[in-house]
Amino acid sequence: MTILDIVINTIPNQQEAWVWFIIPIIIGVIIAILVSSNPLPDKETRSVVILGTKGAGKTSLWNALRGIKEATTPTYQEKISQFELKFKDKTVSIEETNDLGGSDSLLSAYEGLIKDHSFTYFLFNINRLDEKEEINSIVKQLSEIKKIIKKRDSVGLKFVGTHCDECNADKNTLFKKIQKKLSFRKILKEENIHLLNLQDPKDVEIIINEIVNNITDYA
Ligand SMILES: Nc1nc2c(ncn2[C@@H]2O[C@H](COP(=O)(O)OP(=O)(O)OP(=O)(O)O)[C@@H](O)[C@H]2O)c(=O)[nH]1
Ligand SMILES: [Mg+2]
Secondary structure (H helix, E strand, O other): OOHHHHHHHHHHHOOOHHHHHHHHHHHHHHHHHHOOOEOOOOOOOOEEEEEEOOOOOHHHHHHHHOOOOOOOOOOOEEEEOOEEEEEOOEEEEEOOEEEEOOOHHHHHHHHHHOOOOEEEEEEEEHHHOOOHHHHHHHHHHHHHHHHHHOOOOOOEEEEEEEOHHHOOOOHHHHHHHHHHHHOOOOOOOHHHEEEOOOOOHHHHHHHHHHHHHHOOOOO
């Protein structure tokens, strides 16, 4: 167990101000490791993983990628069967996987999802960055993802700040706020994050385009 693990495990029980002062440093260290993986899917990418906090929009994103227009309910674990993702004249096959809920009790299921050559989108609600529960959850989940990614070959990760439509700030201001809240230096670069409204098909198209145009066409 590293010092980082010890600090992460004590955070949920601590209410003192100093704990919240060091959080950007802790998350910043984890993010520095994560963003050193691939910033984009690539020709070797074989599976897509969508993780993140409760209610961030994981199921909404899976539904939008599959063209399903349904209201979502909180997820425990749902199978996502293999499907084809199209953008203009290109098609790629997305491997069967699971849609996991954002509860910390599902951290142990991440190991089976993040395989060699997988690309992870990590979702969080940008309007909840002032809430301790959201920050706790981000720390725990990123810490688990970091441990798994270190054991895998050729993996990538990108952050997705969701619910952009529910705040009044422009994207530049939002990006700066996220940088300040989540990383102690400017570790998080614009290439490492999307700021989206997942209810807007044009915003979802940004992700579809990114996956389809970077993945090998093996459908
Ligand atoms: N306005 C807005 N609503 C969103 C956005 N993304 C998701 N939602 C809504 O937020 C709620 C939660 O979305 P889900 O897709 O169920 O979230 P989830 O991450 O799968 O949640 P869990 O399965 O509980 O972890 C739903 O009512 C969505 O319609 C967004 O970008 N903007
Ligand atoms: Mg869900």
